Amino acid sequence: MEKTYADLMDKPSVVFGISGLLLALGVVAVATQGASDLTNPLQRILLSGELFYSLFVAVLIVLVIIGWHIDDLPGKCISLAVPLFFGGTIVRLLLPLAQSGGWLGEWNGVMLGVTIVSIYLAWRIQARFALIAIVSSLYAIIVTSGFIFGMVDHITVPIVLGIMAVGAISIVLITLSYFRIKALIRAARRDAIKKHIVMGTMLSIRFTVLSGGAIILLALPFIILAEDSFRSFGLIFLIGSLVSMYTALAAPAPLLMATSDLVISSNPNRKQGKRR
Amino acid sequence: MSYVMRRKGMNKYRVPGAELNAKNSAPGTRNSEINNGGTDIFTRITVIVLIAVTWLGCFLVFPTFRLWLLSPDEIAQLPLEDRLTLFHQATVPGIDLAGGSAFTMQADAARLTDRAREQTLGHLISIWRTRLLDFGILEPEIIQNDVMSFQVHVPISADTGLVRKMLQQSGQVTLHLFKDGNEVQGLRQRIDNVLQEKTLADTNGTSEKSPSGMGAFSRMLASLTVDEEIIDIVVKEENLTAVRRLLADSTVKQSIRGYNLANPPAGAFTWASEPIERNGQRFYPLYFINQDVDLNAQPLSAAQVDEASEVTVARGAYAVRLTLQEGGRESLANLSDTNTGNRLAIKMDGQVHMTLIIQGRIPDGRVELPGGNTVDEARALSVLLMSDILPTPVEVTSVEMIPPSVQGDAAVRNGLLALGAGIVLMSIFFIVLYRATGGIVALGFVYHLLMTVALLRLWILAGITPLLTLSSLIGILFSILIFAIVHIWCFEQIKESLNENTVVRQTVALMFDSVQPALIWIHVLLLSVSIGCIVIGSEALTDFGLALFAGIGSSFLTFFVWTRTLLSALTEGWDLKKLSI
Numbered sequence: 001m002e003k004t005y006a007d008l009m010d011k012p013s014v015v016f017g018i019s020g021l022l023l024a025l026g027v028v029a030v031a032t033q034g035a036s037d038l039t040n041p042l043q044r045i046l047l048s049g050e051l052f053y054s055l056f057v058a059v060l061i062v063l064v065i066i067g068w069h070i071d072d073l074p075g076k077c078i079s080l081a082v083p084l085f086f087g088g089t090i091v092r093l094l095l096p097l098a099q100s101g102g103w104l105g106e107w108n109g110v111m112l113g114v115t116i117v118s119i120y121l122a123w124r125i126q127a128r129f130a131l132i133a134i135v136s137s138l139y140a141i142i143v144t145s146g147f148i149f150g151m152v153d154h155i156t157v158p159i160v161l162g163i164m165a166v167g168a169i170s171i172v173l174i175t176l177s178y179f180r181i182k183a184l185i186r187a188a189r190r191d192a193i194k195k196h197i198v199m200g201t202m203l204s205i206r207f208t209v210l211s212g213g214a215i216i217l218l219a220l221p222f223i224i225l226a227e228d229s230f231r232s233f234g235l236i237f238l239i240g241s242l243v244s245m246y247t248a249l250a251a252p253a254p255l256l257m258a259t260s261d262l263v264i265s266s267n268p269n270r271k272q273g274k275r276r
Numbered sequence: 277m278s279y280v281m282r283r284k285g286m287n288k289y290r291v292p293g294a295e296l297n298a299k300n301s302a303p304g305t306r307n308s309e310i311n312n313g314g315t316d317i318f319t320r321i322t323v324i325v326l327i328a329v330t331w332l333g334c335f336l337v338f339p340t341f342r343l344w345l346l347s348p349d350e351i352a353q354l355p356l357e358d359r360l361t362l363f364h365q366a367t368v369p370g371i372d373l374a375g376g377s378a379f380t381m382q383a384d385a386a387r388l389t390d391r392a393r394e395q396t397l398g399h400l401i402s403i404w405r406t407r408l409l410d411f412g413i414l415e416p417e418i419i420q421n422d423v424m425s426f427q428v429h430v431p432i433s434a435d436t437g438l439v440r441k442m443l444q445q446s447g448q449v450t451l452h453l454f455k456d457g458n459e460v461q462g463l464r465q466r467i468d469n470v471l472q473e474k475t476l477a478d479t480n481g482t483s484e485k486s487p488s489g490m491g492a493f494s495r496m497l498a499s500l501t502v503d504e505e506i507i508d509i510v511v512k513e514e515n516l517t518a519v520r521r522l523l524a525d526s527t528v529k530q531s532i533r534g535y536n537l538a539n540p541p542a543g544a545f546t547w548a549s550e551p552i553e554r555n556g557q558r559f560y561p562l563y564f565i566n567q568d569v570d571l572n573a574q575p576l577s578a579a580q581v582d583e584a585s586e587v588t589v590a591r592g593a594y595a596v597r598l599t600l601q602e603g604g605r606e607s608l609a610n611l612s613d614t615n616t617g618n619r620l621a622i623k624m625d626g627q628v629h630m631t632l633i634i635q636g637r638i639p640d641g642r643v644e645l646p647g648g649n650t651v652d653e654a655r656a657l658s659v660l661l662m663s664d665i666l667p668t669p670v671e672v673t674s675v676e677m678i679p680p681s682v683q684g685d686a687a688v689r690n691g692l693l694a695l696g697a698g699i700v701l702m703s704i705f706f707i708v709l710y711r712a713t714g715g716i717v718a719l720g721f722v723y724h725l726l727m728t729v730a731l732l733r734l735w736i737l738a739g740i741t742p743l744l745t746l747s748s749l750i751g752i753l754f755s756i757l758i759f760a761i762v763h764i765w766c767f768e769q770i771k772e773s774l775n776e777n778t779v780v781r782q783t784v785a786l787m788f789d790s791v792q793p794a795l796i797w798i799h800v801l802l803l804s805v806s807i808g809c810i811v812i813g814s815e816a817l818t819d820f821g822l823a824l825f826a827g828i829g830s831s832f833l834t835f836f837v838w839t840r841t842l843l844s845a846l847t848e849g850w851d852l853k854k855l856s857i
Contacts, residue, residue: 041816050813057808065801069793157816158746165754168805172758172798176765179794207768210709214760217705218753221697229372229746230691233753 005205005249009198012253019250022243023139026146033149039156047104049095051160052111056088059115059134062171063122066130070178076125084118128258132251133174140170140240140247147239152232159232166240173211173248177204193259201252208248215241319848322841329837330723336730339365348375348677351432360652363433367732370415370745370819371429371681373688377436378678379443381426384669393423396667403664404428407442410659414743415815429678431743436675438656445625446666449573449598451611451643452565454619454631455543460509460564463535463543467493470531471522493522500552500559506619506633510552510559519562542567549627550591563628565621571611573622573643574665577601579658581647587632591646594654598643598661605641612638695753699725702760710767712856716842717763723838724759727830728752728823735822740810747816748823751806755827758802762835766791771857780855781847788840799832 008015038046045051060081067077091110098107122131144166152159181200185193215237222234343351343366351359368374383400385393401418408416408430417429430439471492496515499507511519522528523545536542548561578599588595600608612620612634622630622645630645645661647654680688699721706714735742742748770787777783806828809821846852 045813045815045817048814050817054809054812054817057812058805061801061804061808065797065804069797156746158750161747161750161816161820165750165757168754168802169757169761171801172761175798175801176761176794183790207765210764210768211761214702214705214764215757217701218698218757218760221694221701222691224694225697226687226691226694228687228691230687230694233750234694237753237757 005202006198009201009252009256012257015250015253019139022143022146022246026142026144029146029149030142033155037149037153037155039154042155042157042160045157045160047099049092049107049111052108053088053092055164056111056115056118057085058168059118060085060088062134062137063118063127063130066133066175066178067122067125067127070129070175070182071127073125073127077122077127077130080118080121080125080127084114084121088114088118128255129178132255132258133171133178135254136174136247136251137167137170140243141167144236144240144243147243148232148236151235156229156232158229159236162233162236163240166236166244169215169240170244170247173208173244174251176207177201177248177251180204194256197252197255197259201249205249208245212241212245215244319841319845322837323845326837326841329727329833333726333730336733337726340367340729340733342366343368348432360435365733365736367729367736367742367744368431368433370743370748371417371431371678372746373680373744373749374432375677375679375681376429376431377434377439378676379428379430379436379439379672380421380674380676381428381443382671382673383424383426384671385424388668397424399664399667400670401426403666404443407659407663408439409814410663411438411442411656412741413439414741414819415745435652438652440672440675442656442660444670444672445660446669447574447660447663448624448665449645449661450569450623451571451573451608452546452568452621452623453570453611453615454621455564455566459539459543462539463532463564464494464497466535467522467528467531470527474527493519493528496522497562498559500554500561509562509564511562513551513558513560516560536567546621546623546626546628549624549629561628563621563631565623565628570620571604571607573598573600573604574661575601575604576661579661581651581654581658584646585644588630588644588646591630592648592653594647594649594651596645596647596654596658596661598645600641600643605639608641608643609637609639612636691749695749699756702756706760706763710771710857713767713770713843714857716839717760717767720759720763720834720838721756724756724827724830724834725752727833728755728826731826731829732822735826740822742822742826743819744823745816745819747820751820751823752827755824755831758798758828759831759834762795762798762831763839766795766835766839767857770855774855774857780852784843784847784855788844795832795835799828802828803832 064074064077064081068074071077088111091107091114094110095107098104119131119135122134141163144163148159148163149155177200180203181196184196184200184203188196219234219237219241222230223238224234226234339362343362346354351362354362370376383397385396388396397420401420404418405416408428413430413434415431417427419427419429421427428439428443430436475492496511496519497509498512500510501507532543532545543564544567546563546565548563551558551560553559576598578597580597580599582595582597584591584593584595613636616634616636618634620632620634621628622632622643624645630643645657647657679685703714703718703721706717708714710717732742732744766787769791770784773783773787774780803825806821806824809817809824811821813821847855
């Protein structure tokens with residue numbers, strides 16, 4: 001299994017191809033959902049902007065915590081997250097105005113713009129690990145939504161929250177792998193980052209697969225024994241476990257590309273763990 | 277290029293110094309003996325902490341488990357006070373899991389145009405939602421059945437009496453001056469005369485008997501000292517229907533109208549909101565006050581619930597103190613200034629709730645209303661007064677119990693069965709994978725659930741009432757998965773280390789120390805996200821955030837208090853040579 005995985009990492013185009021295909025399917029499935037498929041409480045929660053805004057805040061929290069502890073960029077991440085938070089809050093406060101003025105489409109566009117700007121700025125400050133964790137999590141959310149939306153009659157608030165939980169599981173799996181990568185980097189600072197990333201992820205393969213297995217074991221009884229909303233929870237976690245596993249294992253592919261220019265400081269006076 | 281390596285070949289990537297430390301403090305060495313003294317005390321303290329946390333958890337979960345184990349019939353049979361106490365202390369299931377009460381409402385908006393009706397009813401729904409949410413009734417569902425009929429669903433914990441009040445009452449408070457006592461006597465005489473004339477006409481002209489006669493109106497009235505030693509007109513309970521009928525009679529109405537034209541400003545008979553009991557008999561006060569509003573209390577700047585003062589203590593233990601806004605404050609000051617010595621009635625929904633004698637200028641714009649005998653009654657009144665006034669009259673036509681919205685009780689039962697089966701499967705998975713150490717996690721699942729419910733109770737103690745809904749269940753399921761994931765991560769690393777080091781005790785202790793920062797930060801990340809959901813979200817998102825916070829907090833507690841303590845106690849206390857993992 002480790003050999004197959006290492007070979008795949010050597011050919012990231014295969015990983016990107018599969019990921020792109022899944023993403024395209026997910027986007028199509030999400031985009032083809034009509035408003036009638038959404039229940040009233042979900043429409044209300046979407047129109048109030050609180051779902052997107054809390055997702056945006058969660059992204060900033062991930063940026064700060066992973067950027068701080070894995071990318072070693074606490075100052076940069078906090079100084080980026082704070083203005084972004086205020087920017088996002090201002091956009092959120094404009095929502096009632098947009099609703100009354102009939103500019104809801106424009107508002108969504110601005111919110112999407114804020115998210116894209118956040119991702120771009122995270123890239124500019126070189127918070128690579130945090131950025132890839134965020135993108136992988138959003139990827140897991142879109143792909144899981146694609147599968148789930150095709151299987152349920154109506155999309156409810158708990159279903160959407162379940163899909164968000166799948167995104168969070170991806171973040172947790174990726175972050176725990178990152179901590180292993182980080183330990184490897186600290187243990188052998190002169191080796192190439194690329195080597196640590198692949199090695200750290202390979203050390204985490206068993207953990208990732210076992211975690212996915214545990215999620216499937218919790219999800220299966222819901223699919224077999226339960227009905228109605230409870231069955232959809234089972235479906236979400238079953239598909240989510242597979243997507244999260246895939247995301248956690250595929251995340252090093254873009255990370256390798258993003259860190260190809262990364263070098264570790266050789267200054268012995270620098271505090272251990274500081275990386276440029 | 278291939279990155280495949282044998283596991284042993286990966287040793288150089290382990291945390292340096294781990295083995296060295298392990299060897300230095302191996303059993304039998306001096307370091308080990310020194311460490312043993314410290315670790316023994318540390319282990320004992322952690323075991324005491326474990327016992328204390330477990331005891332506290334059991335104490336906190338008791339009301340919730342009691343509620344969940346009672347059937348709906350058993351809950352209904354509990355005395356009202358016990359039931360409300362239980363609902364206040366426990367995590368109550370939401371409408372989707374346990375059903376609740378459904379109020380059918382009829383709005384009177386027939387006279388409005390389509391466009392005005394649409395706006396009015398939209399506003400009405402918004403006011404109902406605000407009132408119920410402000411009172412603390414989470415996730416009310418408001419469904420429009422047809423043009424003017426609505427259904428409002430509230431969870432089982434909601435007090436139906438107070439909900440009815442909040443849905444039906446307009447919430448408008450107006451202040452009216454009393455008419456002079458001599459004028460009231462004059463009007464009484466006039467009504468008696470009119471009724472006498474009518475009786476004569478009936479006797480002469482028709483066969484139909486009128487209930488009235490000479491002094492018919494005055495005969496049914498009595499006098500009683502109600503407030504502030506002033507004698508008021510009251511009606512005995514047995515005469516209530518007759519007096520109401522008389523006042524609704526067209527002849528009497530016409531007579532009052534005529535009297536009002538001759539003696540402006542116009543007055544109107546208005547009933548008090550509550551009867552008075554004297555010597556075991558009920559009396560209903562009837563006031564004659566200015567028909568037109570002398571002062572509108574709304575909009576208010578505050579409606580504060582407090583203990584009743586001397587003015588309202590006779591009408592209940594609690595009062596609601598209203599503070600008028602700047603404009604109202606000035607108007608009240610002027611009104612009180614020019615009418616010192618006169619009597620003022622505070623009217624709400626067509627009934628007089630309070631009367632007071634104006635002692636002098638009221639400069640601070642404060643008025644007190646009786647709030648009832650419980651805090652909840654007073655809070656309901658306060659919420660009602662602070663919200664917008666209902667734009668159209670509304671009537672509650674029926675109240676009935678409704679089943680859970682997820683296809684009935686069977687679906688909920690099967691869902692909980694599936695949750696139990698899932699946890700059992702995961703426990704078996706841990707035992708198969710990690711043997712005896714996995715057994716600690718298997719028991720840890722129970723501990724995790726216990727602590728989750730205990731932390732949910734802490735939210736209640738903090739004044740935030742979470743409902744157990746499908747959204748909360750997602751949060752709890754997610755936290756169970758995080759609990760499993762962090763244990764797999766930790767145990768995998770312990771297993772890998774034990775392949776290299778044979779000294780169990782030190783290896784376990786070192787591995788716990790090395791995984792600690794990662795686990796702390798993962799939990800901090802998820803706790804921060806859950807706080808974000810609580811602060812930003814409403815209804816379902818808040819429920820999710822509250823349950824997620826409780827679940828993740830519980831996962832953290834269980835990992836460090838349960839798993840770590842037990843594993844450390846086993847490896848250090850028993851000095852295990854081999855760990856079953």
